[in-house]
Amino acid sequence: MRPPGAVLGRRRFLALGSLGAGALGMSALGFGAAGCATASSGTQPAGAGAENGAAADLDYISPADPEVAAAEAARGWNGTVASFALAAGVATVDLGGRLVDTWTYGGRAVAPELRVRRGDRLDAAVRNDLHADTTVHWHGIRIRNDMDGAAPVTQAAIAPGTTFDYSFVVPDPGTHWYHSHSGLQADRGLFGALIVEDPDDRTGADADAVLVLDDWLDGLGTTPDAVLTALNPAISGGHGGHGGGAAPGAQPAGDLDVARQLVSAGHGDSAALGGMTQHIAYPLHLINGRPPNDPTPVVAAAGQRVRLRIVNAAAETPYRFAVAGHELTIVAADGFDVQPTVADTIVVGMAQRYDVLVTVKSGVWPIVAKVEGRPGYASTVLRTPDAVPMADADVGGAIPELGGRLVAESALRPVEAVRLDPRELDRDYRIELIQAGGRYVWGMAGTDAGRLVMKQGERVRITMKNSSTMWHPMHTHGHTFAVGAYGGLRRDTVNVLPGAELAIEFDADNPGEWMFHCHNAYHFEAGMTANLRYIR
Structure with missing residues (x-):
């Protein structure tokens, strides 16, 4: 059987192939299974086993293998089918008076919210009306491998004019989301919230509101593909080895001129994220697809406890979130x-989600998601039915709560019911997060980066050392993990700050081939990705 994920896109080859050992300060440079830059360290991970040394001889489990179907059968379907239809296509959307042509599901700047219950089977027919290949990734949910939507690893991309039927049992309650996993398509409008209700929910919330945060540039004089070209011409086009970017051909000069302005506007900086925050000065920021001058309010009665489900669907922007006049209970x-x-x-951080409770006070209260480390903000309002709507509810992103008690993810602790039980490690890997030679080329270095293999039932630890000058929201497909340094905090996307070393642990309980990558969309396209691969 072929080694999984052994597809190296031409753009990534051009971006990375010219790098030598001197550019990374490493002894040897090659390409890992997902086309990421890797450097040999000569170390053998503890408990990894001798099979790591000969990848071509390993017996890999692929998405179509019976182990994947067996894991799905064990998930415990409750007998309910939740059916949806999504059509990816080109549409004109109104962003507070700005009309932009972009790519959407259903003609909206943010796709329809999908809501199911834990244990349901989700069936989604996805039709591709674009001129480029596409997929849908169901972010944060430990679903069957062949439905993960990460082409070319877990499926062939959905070709233009065709439909793919996703079908899987949903085992994980909570606030999740779905998005295209092809090129930079999610930096257009191809994303939405996926809410999995828990029959055993104990939050005590009286009402529920979903807030999808997003940075936007598509159609505002440029495109995500032009921005990628401005960052690194060698990987232009938005494919980066994953497919599904713009149509072939050179970027229009106007798109590139604006893109170069956005990437030359200086870097954001944040103490909370350890330094530089982003490369792109996005011109617009949205909540639920609406800009600050045209919000869709959250309406709730005074005294109600409202659960705000916050989803950061941005491609490159971290947000500092607050509600004027209210405390947040995470x-x-x-x-x-x-x-x-x-x-x-x-x-x-990008791709992260938080549920927070607020006890609503009477009146009109700005909800602000301020760009962390540089100017810019998204906003809407929380108001009670008795309040008079305020034309000036947009406060310019300035509310005192943004400078108040900041709780970092490192301070959060899991409830006992979701803790990962302690056990001995079977595999212990180390990788290094790098930027190559100061260029816009990102990767994972070290011998282990190209051989993250495991067997079903094993306990796996991956220690990430961030040797770059920028933070990285690192995401595992198909698995959730515990962060030991954060008291065992469970999640699927964790921020690794510059100079930091952070370890995640998870149980290998979902066989197949899975992506593991930075969820800064442009870092991902520029090489910061590897594969988690099951073997027999």
Whole structure:
């Protein structure tokens, strides 16, 4: 059987292939299974076993193998089918008076919210009306491998003019989301919230509101593909080895001119994230697809406890979130319950989700997601039915709570019910997160980066050392993990700060081939990705 994920896109080859050992300060440079930059360290991970040395001889489990079907059968379907239809296509959307042509599901700047219950089977027919290949990834949910939507690893991409039927049991309650996993398509409008209700929910919330945060540039004089070209011309086009970017051909000069302005506007900087935050000065920021001048309010009665489900669907922007006049009680991170923690503000990295409770006060209250480390904000309002709507509810992103008690993810602790039980490690890997030679080329270095293999039932630890000058929201497909340094906090996307070393542990309980990558969309396209691969 072929080694999984052994597809190296031409753009990534051009971006990385010219790098030598000197560019990384490593002794030997090659390409890992997902086309990421890897450097040989000569070390053998503890408990990894001799099979790591000869990848071509290993007996890999692929998405179509019976182990994947067996894991799905064991998930415990409750007999309910939740059916949806999504059509990816080109549409014109109104962003507060700005008309932009972009790619959407259903003609909206943010796709329809999908809501199911834990144990349901989700059936989604996805039709591709674009001119490029596409897929849908169901982020944060430990579903069957062949439905993960990560082409070319778990499926062939959905070709233009065709439909793919996703079907899987949903085992994980909480606030999740879905998005295209092809090129930079999710930096257009191809994403939405996926809420999995828990029949055993104990938050005590009286009402529920979903807030999807997003950075936007598509159609505002440029495109995500042009921005990638401005960052690194060698990987232009938005494919980066994953497919599904723009149509072939050179970027229009106007798109590139604007893109170069956005990437030359200086880097954001944040103490909370350890330094530089982002490369792109996005011109617009949205909540639920609406800009600050045209919000869709959250309406609730005074005294109600409202659960705000916060999803950061941005491609490159971290947000500092707060509600004017209200405390936040954090009750979940990436769908996992945490011990209730009171804060005035939180920083939400790309792809991360938080559930927070607020007890509503009478009136009109700005909800602000301020860009962390540089100018810019998204906002909407929380108001009670008795309040008079305020034309000036947009406060310019300035509310005192943003400077109040900040609770970092490192301070959160899981509730006992979601803790990962302690046990001996079977595999212990180390990788290094790198930027190559100061260029816009990102990767994972070390011998282990190209051979993250495991057997079903094993306990796996991956220690990430961030040797770059920028933070990275690291995400595992098909698995959730515990962060030992954070008291065993459970999640699927964790921020690794510059100079930091952070270890995650998980049980290998979902066989197949899975991506493991930085969820800064542009870092991912520029090489910061590897594969988790099951073997027999």
